[in-house]
Amino acid sequence: MRLLDLLLPFFLIPLSLALPAEPLPLIPRACATTCGSHCYTSSQVSKALSAGYNYYESGDKAGSSKYPEKYNDYEGFDFxxxxxxxxxxxxxxxxxxxxGSPGADRIVFNTDGDLAGEITHTGASGNDFVGCTGTS
Structure with a gap:
């Protein structure tokens, strides 16, 4: 019998005991904000802000939509x-x-391209908005 055959169990048993019995759960992505049940990462917020501000600066709209659209803040959010x-x-x-269809969720920015917050129609009355997490 070779020495390796004798020592192999001493290495494999501790190694197998160190491994978890069940697969580890996936780490959920980090939400920069949540609007209703929709989780948005900081990358998604940044991309929406960049697109919206680029349309604003060029005077264009996204497709045949009305966006970006002036937001009057009738709800009185603290941005x-x-x-x-x-x-x-x-x-x-x-x-x-x-x-096309804009869905319920929006980012809000100012004319300098600064992100003011995120808002949603989800959970609001009529055509009003409520704040997503981080916007009140």
Whole structure:
């Protein structure tokens, strides 16, 4: 019998005991904000802001939509010191909005391209908005 055959169990048994009995759960992605049940990463927020502000600066709209659209803040949100005037632009889990149905969720930015917050129609009355997490 070879020495390796004798020593192998002494290495494999501790190694197998160190491994978890069940697969480890996936680490959930970090939500920068949550609108209703929609979780948006900081990358998704940043991409929506960039697209919305680029349309604003060029005077264009996304496809045949009305976005970015002036946002009047009738709800009176606290945008953490970011002053208006404000514009709203859709944010989607599936990618950057380019026209069509905007869904319920929006990012809000000012004319300097500063992110003011995120808002949603989900859970609001009529055509009003409520704040997503981080916007009150």
């Amino acid at each position: 953490g010191g970011v002053s208006g005037p404000y514009y709203e632009f859709p944010i989607l889990e599936s990618g950057v909005y380019s026209g």
